[in-house]
Amino acid sequence: MTTALSTTPGGLTTGRSTMTTTPTTARLGKITVRHFDFYYGEAKVLHGIDLDIPERQVTALIGPSGCGKSTFVRSINRMNDIIPEARGEGVIEIDGKNIYAGGTDVVELRRRVGMVFQKSNPFPKSIYDNVAYGLKIGGTRNKRALNDAVEKSLQRAALWEEVKDRLQESALALSGGQQQRLCIARALAVDPEILLMDEPASALDPIATTKIEELIWELKENYTIVIVTHNMQQAARVSDLTAFFMLGKVIEFGDTKKIFMNPREKMTEDYVTGRFG
Amino acid sequence: MSYATRRRIISRVAEALCALAVLLALLPLGMILFYVIKEGGSALNLAFFTQMPKPVGEPGGGMANAIVGTLILIGLAALFAVPIGCMCGIHLSEYPATRFSYTVRFAADVLNGVPSIVVGIFAYGLVVLPVKRFSAIAGGVALGILMLPIVVRTTEELLRLVPPGLREGALALGATRSRSVFSVILPAALPGILTGILVALARVAGETAPLLFTAFNNRYWSTNIAQPIASLTVQVFTYAISPYDDWHRQAWAGAFLLVMIILALSISARVAVRRLERMNRV
Numbered sequence: 199m200t201t202a203l204s205t206t207p208g209g210l211t212t213g214r215s216t217m218t219t220t221p222t223t224a225r226l227g228k229i230t231v232r233h234f235d236f237y238y239g240e241a242k243v244l245h246g247i248d249l250d251i252p253e254r255q256v257t258a259l260i261g262p263s264g265c266g267k268s269t270f271v272r273s274i275n276r277m278n279d280i281i282p283e284a285r286g287e288g289v290i291e292i293d294g295k296n297i298y299a300g301g302t303d304v305v306e307l308r309r310r311v312g313m314v315f316q317k318s319n320p321f322p323k324s325i326y327d328n329v330a331y332g333l334k335i336g337g338t339r340n341k342r343a344l345n346d347a348v349e350k351s352l353q354r355a356a357l358w359e360e361v362k363d364r365l366q367e368s369a370l371a372l373s374g375g376q377q378q379r380l381c382i383a384r385a386l387a388v389d390p391e392i393l394l395m396d397e398p399a400s401a402l403d404p405i406a407t408t409k410i411e412e413l414i415w416e417l418k419e420n421y422t423i424v425i426v427t428h429n430m431q432q433a434a435r436v437s438d439l440t441a442f443f444m445l446g447k448v449i450e451f452g453d454t455k456k457i458f459m460n461p462r463e464k465m466t467e468d469y470v471t472g473r474f475g
Numbered sequence: 476m477s478y479a480t481r482r483r484i485i486s487r488v489a490e491a492l493c494a495l496a497v498l499l500a501l502l503p504l505g506m507i508l509f510y511v512i513k514e515g516g517s518a519l520n521l522a523f524f525t526q527m528p529k530p531v532g533e534p535g536g537g538m539a540n541a542i543v544g545t546l547i548l549i550g551l552a553a554l555f556a557v558p559i560g561c562m563c564g565i566h567l568s569e570y571p572a573t574r575f576s577y578t579v580r581f582a583a584d585v586l587n588g589v590p591s592i593v594v595g596i597f598a599y600g601l602v603v604l605p606v607k608r609f610s611a612i613a614g615g616v617a618l619g620i621l622m623l624p625i626v627v628r629t630t631e632e633l634l635r636l637v638p639p640g641l642r643e644g645a646l647a648l649g650a651t652r653s654r655s656v657f658s659v660i661l662p663a664a665l666p667g668i669l670t671g672i673l674v675a676l677a678r679v680a681g682e683t684a685p686l687l688f689t690a691f692n693n694r695y696w697s698t699n700i701a702q703p704i705a706s707l708t709v710q711v712f713t714y715a716i717s718p719y720d721d722w723h724r725q726a727w728a729g730a731f732l733l734v735m736i737i738l739a740l741s742i743s744a745r746v747a748v749r750r751l752e753r754m755n756r757v
Contacts, residue, residue: 277647309649319640322663332648335658381644388648 228253228392228422229274234288236269236446238281243269245446247288251439256414256423258433258454261443262469267426270443271394274424275311276304292392309336312385316397318377320369320384325361328369328380332388347387355383356413375406382413386421393417395425399432411436430470434458442466508734515731518724523732528694528710531719538729540696541710544611545736547698548690548706549680551615556622557672563623564630564668565656571635580628587624594620595685603689611704614690618679625678629671633664666751673744677737683708707733 227250236244244266251257259267269278276297278284289296297307309332320328329348330338338344348365352358357379361372369380378398385393395414399407414423414436427433433440434454441451442463450457450466461467468474522537529536563583567576598617603609637660645655661668691703692713698704707729714726 275647277643280643280646305649305651308647313643313647315640315643315647317640319638319644321641321644321659331645331650331658335645335648335650335654384644384648 227251228292229424230289230291230294232289232291234270234273234286234290236266236273236278236286237284239283243446244273244286247448249441249448249451251422251424253422254418254420255438256418256425256436257439257441258437259424259426259441259443260428260430260433260469261449262474263428265443266446267441267443268396271396271424271426272313274392274394275308275313276302277308277313279304309388310390311392311394312388312390313394314378314381314385314396314398316400318374318381318401320372320377320380322368322370324366325369325372325380326365329383329387332384336388351383351387352380354386354417355379356409356416357383373406375402375409378402378406378410379413382410382417386417390421392422392424395423397426397428400428407432430458430472442469444469511727511731511734514724514727515729518728519731523725523728527696528725531717531722534721536725538705538707538710538725538732540693541705541707541729542732543696543698544690544693544705545680545707545733547611547700547704548614548618548686549676551611551700552618552622552679553672553676555616555619556626556675560623560626561630561668563627564634565661567627567631568634569652569656580631583624583627586620587628590684591617591621591682592684595687595689598685599688608701609689609691609703611690611700611702614686614704614706615700617685617689618682621679621682621685622672622675625675626672629675630664630668633667633671634660636667637663666748669751670744670748673740673747677740677744680736680740681708681733683712687712707736 229249229251231247231249231251234244234247235242247270249257259271261267272278273286274290274292274297276286278286286298288298290298292307292311296302321331323331326348327334329351330344333344333347338347349358349362352361357376360376361380369377372380378401382393382398399410402410411432414425417423418438425433425437437454439452440454440457442449442457442461442465444465450461450463452462456462457466458470461470522535524537524542525539526535526537527539563579567580570576595617598613598620602613602616641659641663642655645659646652650658686706686709690706690709692709693703693705711726711729711733714722714729717723
């Protein structure tokens with residue numbers, strides 16, 4: 199099941215057992231989650247999540263539908279704020295600062311924490327304007343700076359060669375896979391530190407999926423990536439660490455290789471071997 | 476008779492009735508168009524567009540002032556109704572479930588049902604009485620009020636059709652809520668909103684009653700919006716109830732032109748949508 203891609207550089211092993219004994223103030227990762235609960239109105243969908251997501255690694259969130267992994271990933275850039283009656287309790291720290299503390303500038307947070315959605319959502323604008331959007335709303339007016347950022351972002355998203363001659367064409371004329379890479383480029387353009395991906399390849403064909411996976415592997419050089427996926431082979435291929443979610447709880451979190459080859463929990467094993475879910 | 480046969484017969488009868496209903500519904504439209512073209516088409520000539528009305532008894536003349544007047548009036552109406560209507564529609568789509576929004580929506584629907592003559596009286600009291608003068612502005616206000624509910628509801632409905640993913644995409648890039656609305660959601664809904672505006676314009680372009688005591692009429696060339704102004708509809712009305720054959724012909728020509736203007740507005744609405752959508756979507 200595991201592939202050459204799933205080796206963990208630096209021998210980082212953030213097993214769950216290590217975590218629980220860590221005092222809450224210690225920082226193990228770029229993103230530190232402590233006792234995080236989430237509610238939709240009365241319904242509690244996340245129960246006391248504790249995770250330490252390391253910098254410049256790919257962390258995969260897996261689990262059956264409705265287990266809360268999407269809700270969790272959308273909590274990291276407070277995307278759930280737009281849902282009425284939804285609220286998070288507990289601590290999610292990025293670089294040691296709790297993003298759920300009062301006075302947090304959500305706009306600023308979202309510029310640091312980019313997001314790519316399950317369904318590619320390019321704006322009905324030109325390819326160029328899609329990528330430049332984040333910079334423009336951030337106040338960048340300099341034409342050359344914009345041009346450079348657009349080119350760089352499209353290159354990073356491995357889309358430049360395909361679109362460089364038609365930057366002014368509508369983004370909606372691109373194929374599904376290209377649209378998703380455009381959305382990645384758009385997120386990269388504002389130079390975030392963290393990239394959240396909510397099932398970025400679930401609506402794509404295998405070839406487009408492979409491209410996205412290769413891209414994720416390259417992007418982790420510079421970005422901390424959290425990816426939600428339904429596809430366990432994908433998690434095994436692209437991630438360094440894997441968290442298994444179930445019914446709103448983290449059942450097991452650790453080295454991807456270990457989660458897939460030698461999980462500590464019976465439930466994890468049943469899930470990754472396809473016995474349920 | 477077997478059940479199957481009976482079922483087939485009932486189905487045929489129902490189909491025939493539906494077809495008949497469609498024909499009956501289209502018949503008046505066809506007849507109106509036919510009659511207006513027959514009577515008005517022949518009276519329409521270049522002079523009708525370029526010349527001013529002639530005094531009774533003098534043949535010829537045109538409605539140049541009324542044509543320009545109608546364009547000014549619907550321009551003013553759009554100027555009043557579009558900004559207010561669009562902003563209002565944005566509010567309704569952004570805060571759809573508040574008590575205030577329900578009230579506004581209900582008010583818009585009521586306003587939509589208010590007879591146009593009542594709107595005319597209202598504009599009379601609001602704009603004409605204080606300055607003691609009929610004016611194009613007053614006419615524009617009356618027509619604007621009639622346009623308003625259509626613009627509000629179309630804007631709201633079209634904004635709500637924009638996929639929520641676009642908003643999330645904008646917010647995820649660090650856009651504020653208003654920024655996401657004005658830079659992404661509104662542009663995405665623009666083709667449809669534009670159609671709504673043009674359709675509303677086409678509707679008010681044909682109004683007569685609210686202009687009678689707001690814009691009044693003007694036998695002379697005037698583009699001063701603080702003065703009474705002629706309009707095709709009022710001109711057609713005045714000419715149609717006159718006892719002169721020559722004026723009757725002119726009234727038909729005016730009616731024909733009105734129908735054409737409304738048709739042109741509807742067609743340009745469709746063309747604009749297709750253009751914008753091509754730009755937007757592929």
